[in-house]
Amino acid sequence: MYLKDQPEPDESIWLSLNEKLSEIFSDEVQIFFPQELKDYHVDWFMDLERVAFRSSLRYSEDEILERLQAPGHLLMYVVVNSVPEAVLFGYTLPSTYVKTFHLDTIAVKQQRKGIGKRMIEALIDWARTENFLVISVDTEVEDEKGIQLQRFYEGFGFSIVARENSGNLTMKLVL
Numbered sequence: 001m002y003l004k005d006q007p008e009p010d011e012s013i014w015l016s017l018n019e020k021l022s023e024i025f026s027d028e029v030q031i032f033f034p035q036e037l038k039d040y041h042v043d044w045f046m047d048l049e050r051v052a053f054r055s056s057l058r059y060s061e062d063e064i065l066e067r068l069q070a071p072g073h074l075l076m077y078v079v080v081n082s083v084p085e086a087v088l089f090g091y092t093l094p095s096t097y098v099k100t101f102h103l104d105t106i107a108v109k110q111q112r113k114g115i116g117k118r119m120i121e122a123l124i125d126w127a128r129t130e131n132f133l134v135i136s137v138d139t140e141v142e143d144e145k146g147i148q149l150q151r152f153y154e155g156f157g158f159s160i161v162a163r164e165n166s167g168n169l170t171m172k173l174v175l
Contacts, residue, residue, distance in 0.1 A: 003033075016122070087106070088103070106119060124175070
């Protein structure tokens, strides 16, 4: 499967992210946007989700492939020494009145080191350059590891637009 309209890793936003992540990892970092989806890219996605998410939140291979059919998607891996350390995936929401990018997945192996923060900062910069007006995300107040996800996103300016009794939240950032 070919992935259309993926960014080029040499754009200034991604070069800056690469530099920031290289400081965190103290090693060679590659920001990678697959142009053609290979089996190992799906394996990477699933492996990263296994580390970061409980089983009820993980996608099957078919679900990943289905979501990659969405228009205006972005699939980015952070690779360190040929090992995937993080994935960020999202897509344009087609049925909104304003151009909205939906952040579907961000999964990071080494949490609480600032990796996810740097990835979200780069995503926000990228979304602005792509003329998105809103970024949305479905999340939780807190995950099973005790990570305060609501506060994490609020730190970037996201606000709650919907709250379920289960603790699930829909948040948005107006750019």
